[in-house]
Amino acid sequence: MPLPAKATHRQTRAHNQGLVLRTLYDHGPVSRAEVARLTGLTRTTVSQLVNAFLSDGLAREVGRGPSSGGKAPILVQVDGDARHVIGLDLGERAFNGAVVNLHGEIRRTASLPVGGRNGDEALEVVYRLVDQLVGEVPGLLLGIGVGTPGIVDAGDGTIRWAVNLDWQDLPLGRLLRERFAVPTYVANDSRAAAFAEYRFAGEGASANLIAIRVGHGIGAGVVLGGELFHGDGFGAGEIGHTGIVDDGKACRCGRFGCLETVASSRAILSDATEAAEATPDSFLGRRLAAHGTLDLEAIRAGLDAGDESTRRVVVAAGRFLGAAVASLIGALNIHRIVLIGSVAALGEPWLEAVRDEAARRSLGMLGGRTRIDIGRASTDEVVLGAAALLMVRELGLVPAR
């Protein structure tokens, strides 16, 4: 067992620095005296640290609070626009980016199509996107946070494997750091989205959360004690390629019967198309004939129209996901599970199927206390999560919105 380090003077200062900045961030505008009360630090320590933040521009004075007898105290808060972060979402069809301030507010966005590019060409698209956004950062750039598909070593920012982009051992973090001369943080996109989702767990919620992102692919993020859990090889949450169907369909990973083959948007659209072709006069059949292809909007329309065949396809996919959720419940007994991604937008009949199957396959003592909900509908989750992860590492801040 490795020896924990003793608490040195420098560590104590860094700890207290983070504590004061977080207090200004969470409670500001707030007086120095109130910060001292909230943190338990001495007024002298707090004043020294606050003054340093003021001269860095990270915090600013914003008038005086109510007097409690003596002189009215000066109030201080973090200046949300003192620094900005560039967040990137290297999505399947397009690379999206945003300039985000310290409060997690999006100031600028940009998007570039990927158009099937991969390897160095896809990397060039990343560079162009950041080039564009860097030019639009007001003031100081704190760093770049990236959410990308694949297995990512979040420690050094190397993408070990991203099959669609054909990236293998790509040191994206280092490349961006060298090119743009700012700190970078690279994480798997589902994990980044999960971290963004964690910020919206209600008051009094546990510090643990699992967010499962169901779209073209399926990936989860596990938040333990307020921090992303990466596992030993940065693959924790990679549930999309766990085999759950014996002799199942071929998966893009090269194996068979993975969760993605039965519960992703691809699985739903493939099953729906099959149903449509079998019954040309059905809702789905007519829709397919009219549009030449089916998308999740068509599925949503089928559900809204009360089409039974659409419902069957959606419920089947939801049940498969529910079985995977039951495994997570038994393994981790985390009470809050949030479903996000394009398939989650299908809403009720799908959610009910997930919940029902997860409960059916779980011990009542565990499943009965687990809340499974659909997360916020947001297409910015990866961008915001990646930006938040960078802020946590650089400043100890977790932006709420």
Add this chain to the structure above:
Amino acid sequence: MPLPAKATHRQTRAHNQGLVLRTLYDHGPVSRAEVARLTGLTRTTVSQLVNAFLSDGLAREVGRGPSSGGKAPILVQVDGDARHVIGLDLGERAFNGAVVNLHGEIRRTASLPVGGRNGDEALEVVYRLVDQLVGEVPGLLLGIGVGTPGIVDAGDGTIRWAVNLDWQDLPLGRLLRERFAVPTYVANDSRAAAFAEYRFAGEGASANLIAIRVGHGIGAGVVLGGELFHGDGFGAGEIGHTGIVDDGKACRCGRFGCLETVASSRAILSDATEAAEATPDSFLGRRLAAHGTLDLEAIRAGLDAGDESTRRVVVAAGRFLGAAVASLIGALNIHRIVLIGSVAALGEPWLEAVRDEAARRSLGMLGGRTRIDIGRASTDEVVLGAAALLMVRELGLVPAR
């Protein structure tokens, strides 16, 4: 996000106290100067703390080390026999207990049959067992650690639900604390065994480990960063009742198709008995006729004799467990998975089936780096794990053997 407390003087002292005791424990016999070097604390602080341990009897001086020029330094080490812990394993057939010293050495053992008793009668057996062991503790009793089946609130030691013992919301920790006037720690038996197993991860091993205990029931323990992960409801690792077979057999939990119905020792013995009855002339058939019943020893004998029918039964059970292991790999990406319990003693053909199925159902990037092994063969794992958990909480020590 809750504010982390500032580091107070008292916390610093407690931290340094634990640090010095752990250093004496892991590195002793060791000089005060060496402790100062290892911990980074000042010699004065180390001397003060060591002297306190000496007067408590927790540590003792054991002669002098080699001189490096000046006076030869006095060496100090933790006195393993300065305190003892009573560890209990409330097993299916018998309640076993042991008196364990601070080095995890078993000094005395005792066992009482349960004989189908449950409720208050079973609680009486626990009392009698502790009564007996308390009388045999040499010197000071640090506390009592208990491993029990069921869902246990390890925070306050309440057994929320232990179906076989018919215990519901039984405050076992408090009852033992009041009766024997020492600290107690109550944990689920599989989790206690997992913690014991964690201690034997080799040098350089990750601080994360999953141990799966496969016997009459199936339960796992998840160790993260050197600590047991409990989940939000103390059910993390309760994988035995996750439904994995559609329209499966009835489980003792009241539901159908749970992992236990296909991968536990009961499942193996039930399938083997079925095979034996169908083919009276087979190895299993003759064994059944001779003994009237089959046990795991018979299964082991069948494997040793190269009996194909026995092998089929064992491999089928192993494959089901492998599928559950694949789920854990995807969810947690922990590289070290250890199999323990009576079924693990079956060894090779079973282990191979678990490994093969886990690999088949996992992403190569994850499964390929996961080591799945059979743990130490020990019937004391629950006792030692429960005792270790008590020592960690009371002294910050983790006994190695």
